[in-house]
Amino acid sequence: xxxxxxxxxxxxxxxxxxxxxxxxxxxxxxxxxxxxxxxxxxxxxxxxxxxxxxxxxxxxxxxxxxxxxxxxxxxxxxxxxxxxxxxxxxxxxxxxxxxxxxxxxxxxxxxxxxxxxxxxxxxxxxxxxxxxxxxxxxxxxxxxxxxxxxxxxxxxxxxxxxxxxxxxxxxxxxxxxxxxxxxxxxxxxxxxxxxxxxxxxxxxxxxxxxxxxxxxxxxxxxxxxxxxxxxxxxxxxxxxxxxxxxxxxxxxxxxxxxxxxxxxxxxxxxxxxxxxxxxxxxxxxxxxxxxxxxxxxxxxxxxxxxxxxxxxxxxxxxxxxxxxxxxxxxxxxxxxxxxxxxxxxxxxxxxxxxxxxxxxxxxxxxxxxxxxxxxxxxxxxxxxxxxxxxxxxxxxxxxxxxxxxxxxxxxxxxxxxxxxxxxxxxxxxxxxxxxxxxxxxxxxxxxxxxxxxxxxxxxxxxxxxxxxxxxxxxxxxxxxxxxxxxxxxxxxxxxxxxxxxxxxxxxxxxxxxxxxxxxxxxxxxxxxxxxxxxxxxxxxxxxxxx
Numbered sequence: 001x002x003x004x005x006x007x008x009x010x011x012x013x014x015x016x017x018x019x020x021x022x023x024x025x026x027x028x029x030x031x032x033x034x035x036x037x038x039x040x041x042x043x044x045x046x047x048x049x050x051x052x053x054x055x056x057x058x059x060x061x062x063x064x065x066x067x068x069x070x071x072x073x074x075x076x077x078x079x080x081x082x083x084x085x086x087x088x089x090x091x092x093x094x095x096x097x098x099x100x101x102x103x104x105x106x107x108x109x110x111x112x113x114x115x116x117x118x119x120x121x122x123x124x125x126x127x128x129x130x131x132x133x134x135x136x137x138x139x140x141x142x143x144x145x146x147x148x149x150x151x152x153x154x155x156x157x158x159x160x161x162x163x164x165x166x167x168x169x170x171x172x173x174x175x176x177x178x179x180x181x182x183x184x185x186x187x188x189x190x191x192x193x194x195x196x197x198x199x200x201x202x203x204x205x206x207x208x209x210x211x212x213x214x215x216x217x218x219x220x221x222x223x224x225x226x227x228x229x230x231x232x233x234x235x236x237x238x239x240x241x242x243x244x245x246x247x248x249x250x251x252x253x254x255x256x257x258x259x260x261x262x263x264x265x266x267x268x269x270x271x272x273x274x275x276x277x278x279x280x281x282x283x284x285x286x287x288x289x290x291x292x293x294x295x296x297x298x299x300x301x302x303x304x305x306x307x308x309x310x311x312x313x314x315x316x317x318x319x320x321x322x323x324x325x326x327x328x329x330x331x332x333x334x335x336x337x338x339x340x341x342x343x344x345x346x347x348x349x350x351x352x353x354x355x356x357x358x359x360x361x362x363x364x365x366x367x368x369x370x371x372x373x374x375x376x377x378x379x380x381x382x383x384x385x386x387x388x389x390x391x392x393x394x395x396x397x398x399x400x401x402x403x404x405x406x407x408x409x410x411x412x413x414x415x416x417x418x419x420x421x422x423x424x425x426x427x428x429x430x431x432x433x434x435x436x437x438x439x440x441x442x443x444x445x446x447x448x449x450x451x452x453x454x455x456x457x458x459x460x461x462x463x464x465x466x467x468x469x470x471x472x473x474x475x476x477x478x479x480x481x482x483x484x485x486x487x488x489x490x491x492x493x494x495x496x497x498x499x500x501x502x503x504x505x506x507x508x509x510x511x512x513x514x515x516x517x518x519x520x521x522x523x524x525x526x527x528x529x530x531x532x533x534x535x536x537x538x539x540x541x542x543x544x545x546x
Contacts (some may be wrong), residue, residue, distance in 0.1 A: 137207025
């Protein structure tokens, strides 16, 4: 019988299973027995409880990124890695991979602007855009509408208009029939598609004027107060030295003066913004010029990922890595809250943080080293937008193409108890259940291995309901593993489900189901060892949907 591609795929899967825990070779069974014995002996409930009691304590103040509490947590983790003999894999021989964060604020009073030679008053006629750049912008003015570019969608805000050396006026809202997801999935960012700030800069514009969303005086006052209130949040600095264009908001009356007598008036543009139906770009009359110099203040603040390696035993395979990840940050303190102000994050993601610590300790105490090395990364800034994992995959401290798989642990410590009728616990998993996400999306071999390890060890109930790109919650795209998956690395994500204390101050240690936390951690340990001991690296045989 002639073999089709389908038959070869099935044969490959079967051969791959011969190296999983149900495999025939005696050494494979022996390795698995050693791994489970190690997990049972060295990953324990008292151990995980001790670590989590510290990580989720009030003294760490919710581990915001950046914060003193997060830094203390990082040192706590690093000290234990050193005691257990894991190699530092951060910067300069340390366990810390430093990530600089940028915080921007504006000095409204020191900002300047003129329209057709008339001086504008800061805080009344205009206000600087906090995330824009400093320096002077001066030139003729072009209306650019939504400001987006997406080649595959035939979307070009400046089609037919040269904006080089000019200031662009943008409302930044997409046409009604196009959403941002369609744009972001239309190719490579920066090449096939661009957001308004990036496209304006690449097209050669020298500055940006943003249109207020309405001509309401109250809304303008709120915008001025917001931009004048000092720094607001941080953004990660990937070392690209990409200075943004100077940008301002122009008050509604000055915006109307700028567009007086033009072929498209401000009423039409406000309607365009509200209806998101783009007017074509056009250059304003040559006599109209605008000059502005925003006073934007930039501060740099460091934070860090924590990175360690347990080196493998095989001379050839130890140069490859099975990566384990958890975010050790949470959302910090809410000073405006009444009662408990500290968001301790015992489950999110204190549970994953200490699970990694338990696995590292078990490896250090195991009588056998796995063949491949195991890479541990505690990511910062997951709660702010997957910052730490994005930073790591863009600036990896080990060769990214040497990472054979990445396992992400984000919330594995809570269980839904019998009789719980709280609707916010509706999707919380039970004491013997855990959601597994990503297993079926990239590698058939990883999927088979994951199921086989569980079936031959603690027999947890694996729930795959969220393991699909069509999941309306989009959980696959919402935690750190996704940044690894985008680089072609097969991933697993262990997750207990959203519950009543998700991102709330009630996420405390006493609500953790430590029996479940221990079982899931032990199972992940056995899965890591199985992946690390495979004779061949996992094959990615499925196209990742984004």
